Amino acid sequence: MFDRHYAAWPANLPHSLGLPQTSLYTNLEISARRYPQRPAIIYYDTPLTYRELDDQVCALAGYLQAQGVKRGDRVLLFMQNAPQFVIGYYAILRADAAVVPVNPMNRSVELEHYVEDTDATICICGQERYEAVAPLLDSGKLEQAIVANYGEYVTEPTDLGLPAEVKAETQPTGRDDANLWSEALNAGHKPGVHEAGPDDLCVLPYSSGTTGAPKGCVHTHRTVMATAVHSVYWSRSTSEGKSLATLPYFHVTGMQNGMNAPIYIGGTVVLMTRWERRTAAKLIERYRITRWTNIVTMAIDMLSDPEIDNYDLSSLENIGGGGAAMPAAVSDKLFNLTGLHYIEGYGLSETIAGTHINPFDAPKAQCLGIPVFDVDSRIIDTEALTELGPNEVGEIVTNGPQVFSGYWRRPEETEAAFIDLGGKSFFRTGDIGYYDDEGYFFIVDRVKRMINASGYKVWPAEVESLMYRHPAIREACVISTPDPRRGESVKACVVLNSAGEASADEIREWCRENMAAYKVPRVIEISETLPRSPTGKLMWRALQEQEWPQAQ
Incomplete structure (x- = not known):
């Protein structure tokens, strides 16, 4: 077990962390029991309580099961950040099925691959993406779509600028195989007994390599639970915290840090459909946001706003993310403005977000961080496949509770993605890096052409x-x-x-x-x-x- 980083380990946190032996949906069920009147989501100034969220999840889960969705089936979730994404995500899990999150920027020809690869028959989509779904209904490759208008969840007055997709009026589809969101929720169906457990298929986020076609990363409730729980404890979050969700939920970093982690702890998510820096700054000030996970370009954009000093960002307790190295000048500006260091981390679709994160009390700049709870990472020579020592450059390989079980229906690629070191299986990340004498990991290049x-x-x-x-x-x-x-x-x-x-x-x-x-x-x-x-x-x-x- 790699333990060189233990000297930098956060105080009062264990090296190993036990995980709930339940489905991911159970986290919502428990939070709804504990905090029924607490806002689970605040969407452009309109709250949705935990009780309301769970009730709507169960209603949609019942509808999905009435349409024939069974345990282990795959359902496409094709929309931008909105309350309906959260409801759809957890409804699919409540129905014992698996979520296939699809980038809402994809076109019909790209969407077709996900349908064919997963055998999905139902797609839950945003109204603005229905045009990409309709051809697949026409061809019979999809049997049904559930179409959601985000604006239906903005019912309170707001002075915030709303994206066009949120301002739009609900449009009828004019066909029986594409039902409106409200029709599905109001159909009166109740779900059966929840049967999915920690080893059931949970989420199939898609990644790509040198073969061209995106491939699904098989994640169970156990692996998804891992990074959701890790995120909460590493960031020292509590149920009283408020998270600003600006990263897309279809992507594993946004999914885990901006949705699943807050729901696990019973916190409140302040949700944005599209990034807009002044709206984000207003929301931090208005709702006293404590945690904001983002990509570096978002932080740079906000901090480059000449009006940023006019906003009160003092409630922030941690801010960080990844996507690229944080420039030192921007990091310094952030620290001068908030007193906070930008906490960089590292993960992949294959690890359902973070395997490495910087310690909050001892971060290093432009650094991936250190392996988190129960994660064992090494550096290997890319040709000899032997383990290397500190400050030697090679491929990052990792073992941990969040590592996927393989690529969906691709046994050969799955086999090639892992290597045995000392009797333990490690995932080959394809990223070239090294660790320093203190066990902090750094990236220098990529094996893949990403x-x-x-x-x-x-x-x-x-x-x-x-x-x-x-x-x-x-x-x-x-x-x-x-x-x-x-x-x-x-x-x-x-x-x-x-x-x-x-x-x-x-x-x-x-x-x-x-x-x-x-x-x-x-x-x-x-x-x-x-x-x-x-x-x-x-x-x-x-x-x-x-x-x-x-x-x-």
Whole structure:
């Protein structure tokens, strides 16, 4: 067991932490019993109590079961942050099924993969994303959709700026296989006895690698419970705390820190559908927010607001996140403004959020942190696969209660993702890093080709796979390009079937129509040829290495 970091371990916290041997839904059930009148969610100044939340979860769970959803079935959850996401998430679990959270920026062609891969028949979606779901209903690949209008949960007067999706009026779908949210909740169905336990399938967040198609990470109630509980204790949160939720719930960091952790402890979530820095600052001041987990670009955006000194942020007790290294100058500004250090952490979809977090009393800048409760992490040589010592660079591998059991229906990729060290199984993260003499971990590079654009993970092979659907494209190679705001952005190097068949602007517009906005290449370079190795393989690394020196 790696224990070099114990000297930096937070005071009064145990190295090992026992976890509840129950389903994740049980956390909500218990909090609703303990704090029935406490706001579980405050959504643009409208509260939803724990009792109301649990009642609506049970009503929707009963409806799902009436539609044939059974234990172990998968249900798509395709929406932005809203009370309906929380209700839908826990209703799926209450129905003994598993949540398939899907990025709401995805288009129909991308959504189709999730439907086919999981055999899901029902999709709970936001009203603004129904247009992407309807073609799958038309083709019969989905049997039913439940369509939610976020604005139905803003019933109190508010001076906050509302996103367009929240301002929108409820629109009828005009079809029997796409019911409105209110119709599902008011159908009068009650769920059966809750049967799911810690080893049942809970959530299937999707990740990608070099194969192009996103793949599901199999997480049980036990693994999801782990990081939710770890998050609460590591951050010293209490039931009296209030969390600002700005990270998307479909992503594991937002899901765990902004939803599941507060519900476990019985705290209040102040929820935003879309990021807007002054709305966030107002909410921190208005509701005396104690905890805000974000991505670095959000913190930078808020702190760069020339009006930030006009807001009272003194209630904050901890602020942190990840997605990119926090620049020292911004970290210093945060400390001068709030007296708080930005606490960086590290995790993946495969670990349902954090495996490493900086200690609050002894954080290090631009550092992943130290392994948290019961996590054993090592560094291995990428070729010899032998363990390395302090300050030696290699691949980060990890073992812990939050590590997934494998990739959904991909046994070969699952086998390749793990390595045995001394009789213990470790997940190969694909990230290159090292740990220092005190056991703090740092990242230096990535084995995988992932592009990190403002915290959004873009997998080049997936974008390439989508671009090959364009009739004019013969070859495509996607790499990262420096971006002063996002850190890095997507660039596509393209060879056409014939010269002049399509322009870069036409290809970019086609990409906007066929993939999520954050995946769309900001730069498209049309070339006659792309570099290849002697064996004929496309040399993406050569293009990548050329790109950064040229752009800098």
